[in-house]
Amino acid sequence: MELSILLFLAVLTGLLLLLFRGHPKAHGHLPPGPRPLPFLGNLLHMDRKGLLKSFLKFREKYGDVFTVYLGPRPVVILCGPEAIREALVDQAEDFSGRGPIAVVDSVFQGYGVIFANGERWKALRRFSLATLRDFGMGKRSVEERIQEEAQCMVEELRKSQGGLVDPIFLFHSVTANIICSIVFGKRFDYKDPQFLRMLDLFSKSFKLISSFSSQVFELFSNILKHFPGTHREIYKNLQEINTFIGHSVEKHRETLDPSSPRDLIDTFLIRMDKVRLGKRICLGEGIARAELFLFFTTILQNFSITSPVAPEDIDYTPQEVGVGTIPPVYKICFQPRTMDSRLRN
Template identity: 40%
Template sequence: MTSILFIFYWIDIKSVFVFLAVFLLIYDFIKNKRPKNFPPGPRPLPFIGNLHHLDFNNIHLQFSEFAETYGDIFSIQFIGPWVVVLNGHKLVREAYVLQGENFVDRPSLPVFEDLVGHNGVVASNGYSWKQQRRFALHTLRNFGLGKRSLEPSILQECRYLNEAFANEQGKPFDPQWLINNAVANIICLLVFGERYEYSSDEFQSLLKNINEGVLLEFGIWSQLYNMFPWLFRRVPGPHRRLFHVWKEVIDFVKKIIEDHRVDCDPSSPRDYIDCFLAEMGKWKDDEASGFDIENLCFCTLDLFVAGTETTSTTVYWALLYMIAYPEIQRKVQEELDQVVGSSRQPSLADRESLPYTDAVIHEIQRFGNIIPLNLARCTTKETQIGDYTIPKGTMVMGNLTSVLFDETEWETPHTFNPGHFLDAEGKFRKREAFLPFSIGKRVCLGEQLARMELFLFFSSLLQRFSFSPPLGVEPSLEFRFGITRTPHPYQLCAIPR
């Protein structure tokens, strides 16, 4: 009798499991079914979507392969909801410029919600985003963003960086953290009102946390967190490292804000933080505007990270390309010698007289492909793109890799070729498909600052030093993939000229 009861009990348990499995499969199918007239794409599996198709170290290259199979607009499912990927210069421009209002929002992802909520300048939407972006642009311009008034500060930092390189005495070293510190100091002046010595262990630790956090944000553990937040919020694991490193960065920013609150003079603001603190009183009756202490922390964090990571990574690629392509390095130096000489630093006024140097910097940005997948956006309303309908609230990625390597736009897209930015007479020429800062209403607000920094840091370094790999070492152009695409750590020798 006991055995019979056990069999019936076992059958009931088995039936329950079968029922639950069937129910979950049906639920997943209904919930994640491709919408009507939606772009095609690889077939997803239940629960994990297209996760099994993807290599997160080369996902930008896989997207190009998918575009060959499914067309320039396709869909995948790998972070929970459906994602539409736009490929090619014409399609990305059509969406982000011609229908810009329809693609102005950021999607809501669990990992970012748990890190920053809907605060800051990068992740916020709607009224708060418009107010914070407007305020940030206005304030930073007042402190010199995109203006010649900031040039002396950048030139001074160039001198500090040159001295740090010279101190290596031509021996092999990894320039990454010196570059990071130099670039970070420019945005620090604008946002924090001070610069940090390259010998500061606290600041070096901060920069390394930012570097690690940016790599982790697009890693497999972050994607699993986005797919199964109800689980990963409750269990330990490698995903906790992401929250740990960003907490340390946030704590650093909070301390600076508290120091500013002690001695802030609203009549004489020193930097972005002072201006924000003064602005809070004007918006105290408008909570939706985001002018509060919590949002100040995340806005400051956004400006600091965005103003450091992409530009420093570009300079890091720049020196790697110079040791990989020594003939291009020599041509840059010959032009600098002819136009600037050695008795003074290159300045922004020299840029028009240095077309080859300018072309090389632009090619470094194109070929370096720092943010290969762009930052995701989502539709604010149902939108028609080509033959397809994109429902409201759908995540959209404008694949910048497909733009910067578009074979219909670039003569030799897969070759490092400064000639892409030179006309037949050797003069610099602009290219419409050059979009490393993205495009449309979410275009990088620090674009003008980044352009200034890249030109001055690069030309200053090439004027003072010749760069080469350590003896017997072949430069590698392999990369690491996170939110940004960065070189693997490498060493070089900086030989004074």
């Protein structure tokens, strides 16, 4: 009995010490925010529907810039276009760093143009920008690839014969094929087993990375990494993708012609450091804009689009909001246009 009482008093004393010493000293130098608890931070203040809803509520009380403790880690949140512009545009150099994302850190380990920082990131970014430019970023060659893919997309949509379809997979396929044509030097058939497997792995991993369980893992990764969870499934998926890319790199190495690079992999193998510096902005922004324009106009030229739900009743609430935003599932009809309707429009 005495041992039990002593144990209880020891635990109680420890909790009291944490309560009075658990608030970081740096809190007074950070923007205002909800008062954190020891170890848990602001977890109990969070909305169960996700971090985004919680942050929007905090914004109402503390303004566009506030501090939230994700577990024991303080995080400064920027809300609103003005605050974000001041940080990412007006002070782009100071805010060009990328914070670690615990759920994928064991795979990337600070490498890659998305997750790297410092000189490693600058060198890889210079290489990537120059390579995209060499392959005609925003020029005719890339537009030709997009136009070719747009025609393949039209043929697939015609197969629906105007019926109700979920186009998300097809849209993923056409955009992925543009990337594949630049990185691997070829596009894939939409039913290619290897292509389908890679798309499935990317889609599942992105959803898992943006899930609530991954957000919880981000808070307490030092503990949760020792237990089963979505982080292990993400690791397995990304390792399989890495293996696929590794095999492709080896095939490129065996057939490499330094005088005539075929794609980004060839260029990576030939030259890595002969390029210039840039800010942290989406490397494929120019390609993405061209894709949006050409895919959208091609669809409108060939189809009339209708939805089973009235526009004012469409629910845009995302499935998940985390590292990325997962859009809701939806269905629409692509009714092929007749020649007369094309001429009128």
